[in-house]
Amino acid sequence: MSDASAGDEAGVEPTDAERTGSDPVLSLSNVDSGYGEVQVLDDLSMDLNAGEIVCLVGPNGAGKSTVLKTAFGMLTPWEGTVEYHGRDIGGMAPEDIVREGIGYVPQTDNVFGSLTIEENLRMGGVARNDDLDEVIGRLYDRFPIIDEKRGAKARTLSGGQRQVLAFARALVMEPDVLLIDEPSAGLAPNTADDVFEDVQAVNDMDTAILMVEQNVTKGLGISDWGYVLDQGTVRFDGTPDTLLNDEEVSQLYLGG
Ligand SMILES: Nc1ncnc2c1ncn2[C@@H]1O[C@H](COP(=O)(O)OP(=O)(O)OP(=O)(O)O)[C@@H](O)[C@H]1O
8 A cells, every 4th residue: 555645746656566457547647626716636646547446435525526527527627637548638528528438427416317218328328429229238238127127217216226327328438437426325235235236347348447435345345446535635545455454544534
């Protein structure tokens, strides 16, 4: 585990030999970002490597969701870079970022309740001009729960089913990176377990995942690497086991 707070200005380089892969698909380097005049991210650096699930954890207000919004172009970095496959995409419009290959599943309002499942998926593919039926067919095969209900209004789905639809909607563009904000928020424990399995199923479709999660044990439990954020910057990063077993990290940031 690297203690980023004690590290050098370069932030969190993937120096730990335990990290799987070394091919970053998404890198934030020394990023400052925020809302209006309010700075939230402060010299934040992190990587998502090909094939990984990476989990961002930390206290309320640490800036976790702000990382995803900055990576997805909803906020323009004030300083630093956001690179996708080595190309600077900082501040690019979200609709262009989607075309580049990054999807985003926000925490709330992530499906259109008044549209059917099928319509939600077709909306997710408006920027595609080929193979839409084939791609949606593959998603129905992968997630039978939405296949069974394709003509139903999305508002009739349970919380867990909605989350699956939100993932599938983002996957219509076949992203190689998916940003997911608190997939288990508001779900009963059993349902949350199912949703974490679905996150792994998405990852199995060759999609690297950068996920924010309040449920630290479960979020880190399915992840390859974790970053602990506080006050807009990375305090620690490491393997999930290392973070969960570190007394200081656990006491200070992970609720003991
Ligand atoms: N749209 C906004 N306008 C102004 N400030 C905002 C906005 N959204 C978030 N903030 C502020 O930015 C800071 C970081 O918020 P963010 O949602 O990124 O934190 P978080 O780590 O995801 O926290 P939580 O776990 O509570 O969602 C907080 O102080 C929050 O009040």
